[in-house]
Amino acid sequence: MFIKKAVASKEVKYEASRTFEDMPISRSLLTSLTKKGFSHPTEIQDKTYETLMEGHDLMGLAQTGTGKTGAFLIPIIEKLLQNNQRSYALVVVPTRELALQVEEEFRDMTQTCNLTTASFIGGTSVNMDEKKLRKPLNVIIGTPGRLLDLHSRGKLNLRYVNTLVLDEFDRMLDMGFAKDVQRIINELRSRKQTMLFSATLLGSQQKMIDEILRNPVEVRVSSGETSGDQIEQDIVRLNPGEDKFKKLVDMLNSEEFSRVILFDETKHKVNRLCGKLNKVGIKADQIQGNKSQNARQRALNSFKKGQIQVLVATDVAARGIDVEDVSHVINYERPVTFESYIHRIGRTGRAGNLGKAFTFVD
Template identity: 50%
Template sequence: MNTSRKNNRPNFRGAPTSPGRHQPKRKAVSSLDPKLLVKKAKPTVSLTGPSLGKKFSELPLDSKLQLNIQKKGYTNLTPIQEQAVPVLLDGKDMLAISRTGSGKTAAFLIPLIMRLLKKPLASSVLIVAPTRELALQIGEEFKGLTLGMNFRWATFIGGTNLQSDLNHLSQKPQVLIGTPGRLLDLARQKVLHLKHVNTLVLDEFDRMLDMGFIQDVKRLVEMIGPREQTLLFSATLDPTQQKLISGLLNNPVEIHVDPGTSANEHIDQETIFVPEGEDKFMVLEKLLRNPELNKVILFAETKRLADRLAKKLVQGGITAGQIHGDKSQNFRNRVLGEFKSGTIRVLVATDVAARGIDVADVSHVINYQMPMTMDAYIHRIGRTGRAGKTGKAITFIN
């Protein structure tokens, strides 16, 4: 394989950047048509039905990896996994577009683990994710898939203790997982050296652009230099990003599977109109009295509103917690753990976590306010109806 990137350097000119700090604030108004937020879910396919993809046991994988895949309960490959895994096992660059919750993480981790098994001393992997929660989720998935393999790996995210990062780096991890800002900070302090990285994965690439991380990603790529393999995984693809993507990839294989330009068909979507003068929180509270809403993610537009909603829910006897950018990472980890275990029933979140929450069996997603864009809406409600199950999404309309 030709690993040189000298004539294929990233070209980031014209890429979207963060809005200027001194621009005047405008009152945010949703651009969504409420009619688009109402849709009945299609029947789900039986998890044991003949229409599912091939089995993991049919893939040429290491026996320990096969055992760990079985322990995680994975039997059949999802469509993105069925298309991506064989290509990545061949070591090719890839641009993969597939909606959230489609199994993208395992699609790139399984081939990378096979590379590490074959060349443990010659492989170094960097996986970049836009949010702390997503980086931690990738780390947990890697941990589960590599039990008993003695790989060295670490996660580097904002809001955590720097000394802990230094301790992890002293172990010379083979796999680095992190958010752009923290990785760049460590590299600038010359405690993280990226020249030895030969495999780069940019997960939720579109979200990284949306969040204004493009300059950080550019600097990280320049620090890495030539690579053997580069993977871009994303839920959506903006045609204006094609030049940027071409600068990152070398003769890539492109895979488009069920892209995230529309909501998951297995999600029941409805709206609740709140007349002027009616107390919307009382409407929410009454809705949550229904025991069918047993594991709920409630999205709010601002951090302040998320805090207020969580506090009022707890005061009303409904177990709830909140995560957003102003909360420490330890706080966010604890609340997310309580939500996963069922200790709290309602998780109030802002968009910062919309793509990083991977919790099984979320029964409902509720938008307390209409999301600003369809893209935000799709990724929010994608927290339910995962792994072939039916979910429910409710959006309040003022």
């Protein structure tokens, strides 16, 4: 059993010695960052900006919640503002939810800039995707399968991609996208810069990383280490004959369980567990593969806005979710692997905040 009791300790948050105003950033981008309430770069943003502006390849080791999306979007936007070449950036991500989050972040950062983007993900209309591609785009965001599908149809021209971002690269490999990623890279004839972001250093995949990156600069951030120090972890041990669902409901009725991600092992079990929670008066919704993309996005938005208390999820559907202030993660069924466990509990205790994770065991 890989679960242990760990008492969280408050991490000292990184404080940049400069503001965005101090950095060589265009006024229009600065205005958008200010509107978002961003005054200082996060650690990953502070340590990578000049490197990326100089055109170096990057291996960035940082978890979701550390500002890594801004770490690659800010220099991409700045470069686009500085030149109007017939080229664009391609951001490849493992999940639909993450693609939509990156698209939203880009739009927020370019409110005062004349730049365009679109996301291309499974579960949405291919015809609508083809329509979006008829207009010039500065940044294309997508999941590997849909990007390759559009390319094979002759609708997505990868010839003019000069900047490639591989976000949550470790998750992409976990989900079996290695060959798809390689196929995409093989089509990028004009690629000049690659940014690869991962939560963990993938020793077993080092050969592939070496083939993708050219003399990369490696940047690690303290909040990008494996989840644990910021998360109080414990088990929920059931006594013989004790009702597991009743125990869960008792926990969720406690005031401290304000925003909870609840993991079960299959799509069917997630659907059933979500229904049972709603029947006993606990506001819950679900994200799993049998749900349409619109339904998954509605559930995620409701969770972010605090309209529901519990988001029930499978491992795959929850990958890439970035929600602030998740109070607890509960493993209703314990994960099969340590890597899956680390991924699950990493939904809480983000970027210096404290979180709690519980795992049910018989």
